[in-house]
Amino acid sequence: MKKIHPTLRTGLKLLIFSLSMLMLVAGCDDDDSFWDAMIPETDKEETTTQVEGYVFYPAVQPATEANVAQLRVPAGFTINKFAEGVGKPRILVVNSNGNVYTSDREAGVVVMLTDANGDGIAEDKKTVATLKQVHxxxxxxxxxxxxxxxxxxxAAMNADGTLGQPKMLIDDLPDGGQHPNRTIAFGPDKKMYITVGSTCNSCVEPNPELATILRAEEDGSNRKIFAKGLRNTIGFGWHPETSELWGMDHGIDWLGDDEQKEEVNQIKQNAHYGWPFIHGEGKYNPGxxxxxxxxxQQYLQKTTLPSLTYQAHSAPMSMAFYTGSMFPGEYKNDAFVAMRGSWNRSSPVGYRIVRMHFENGKPVRFDDFVTGFIVNNNRAHFGRLVGVAMHKDGSLLFSDDTNGVIYRVAYK
Structure with missing residues (x-):
């Protein structure tokens, strides 16, 4: 038998080792001990990882009739502009009379939109409140x-839909930062719920009320932290049948094109959802x-992991459960979510309305509901979406704060 040259022998050993490691990696899940060992458990050892990050903002186009005409909705549905020239509309709510309200954080106003003749297009808009950075x-x-x-x-609501003088209930929520967009709702327990996002992408917050959902009495008293470890949960709501609270949390930026995925969490009292140390399906954040x-590992053990995830960097905003009768029956008790759209990714994702399917009270998958806001071969857009609300007639409304448009989706 011929002897193998020492250099060749060393090369073969390295090749065999590399192939063995490749096979090991291929056979491991993200949470296996092999991956856990890549990040030390304490700061006695260095932590290192390499991440490719991108900044890509598609160019902005106007919401022309031609652009709106090519929006895609499921068969049997139609879409039109409910209102335009509304500034930068954010959150949407509808009262029992069918008046539609939207906040404009930049202008610091709440605007009421009225569709008196019921043709699906608002004929009148009126400012009904002025509050700095209202959201x-x-x-x-x-x-x-x-x-x-x-x-x-x-504020009291008058018979004509206008508002009385606003009365302050709380004046000491934590200061903003990267995520100043507070949202608010009342639960089946008659308590007030307020979302408070983090001040940063990924950090240890000095104020315990940051990166949380708070709960208080109707008058704002007795405020307490309800759930924490939530980076930025803007869209949340209670399932109409189970009364369980669900919310969509924004993932961490600068972890690459496909990390961190957006999270669908069942939000429970005193639960911790991992931010900033644990994300997604139990992954460690090296940042x-x-x-x-x-x-x-100790943080992972006390973290409540998401029930479902969605494409990273899609930026989920408002979420609304469908309880109307206009849409086909299979839509009942599913949720609609506005995906605002990415900026920290090499190619854009989001910029759409999605339907979150629930089965037996639990979220199981997402389907596209309104798409087409990305145009010009993924290089431009004409809508970044924020608010979602069900109109009194059962149609779905959603807002775009780029071009100042509120859209309406109806079923024929």
Whole structure:
């Protein structure tokens, strides 16, 4: 037998080792011990990872008739502009009379839209409240509740849909930062729920109320942290049959094109959802390490993992359960979510309305519902979507704060 040259022998050993490692990696799940070992459990050892990050904002086009005409909805549905020239509409709510309200955080106003003849197009718009950086809206017990960065207000609703003088209920919510867009709703328990996003992409927050959902009494008193470890949960709501609370949390940026996925969480009292140390299906975030002697594994053990995930960087905004009678029966108790659209990705995702299917009270999958806002071969868009609400007639309304349009989707 011929002897193998030492250099060749060393090369073969390296090749065999590399192939063995490749086979090992291919056979491992993300949560296997092999991957866990790549990130040390304490700061006694260095942490290193390589991530490719992108910034890509598609160019902006106007919401022309030609652009709107090529929007895609499922068979049997139609879409039209319910209102335009509405500034930068964000959150949408509808009262029992069919008046539609939207917040414009940049202008600091709440606008009422009226479709008196019921043709699916608003004929009148009127400013009904002026509050600096107003964003979240909800209607409860005949009153409008509005939340800014630091404050919560209530206002009586007049017979004509206008609002009385806002009364401040809370004035000390945490300061904003990267995520100042508070949202608000009342649950089946008659309590007030307020979302408070993180001030950063990934960090240890100094204020425990940041990256949480808070709960308070109807008058704003007795405020407590309901759930935490939520980076930025703007869209949330209670399933109409089970009364379970569900929300969509924004994933961490700068982890690559396909990380972190957006999360669908069943939000329970006193639960921790992992941010900033644990994300997705139990993955470690190498960008922010646990402080002190707490390890990643200990955080993972106390983290409530998502029930479902969605394409990273899609930026989920408002979420609304469908309880109307206009759409086909299979839509009942499913949820619609506005995916605002990516910026931290090499090619755009989101920019659409999606339907979240629920089976036996649990989310099981997503389907596209309204698409087509990305045009010019993925290089431009004419809508970044924010608010979602069901109109009194059962149609679906959603807002675009890029071109100041509110759209209406109806079933023939």
């Amino acid at each position: 979240g809206l909800t209607i409860y017990n005949g009153k409008m509740y509005m939340v800014t960065v630091n404050e919560v207000y209530e 922010t390490r646990p402080t002190g002697d707490t390890t990643y």
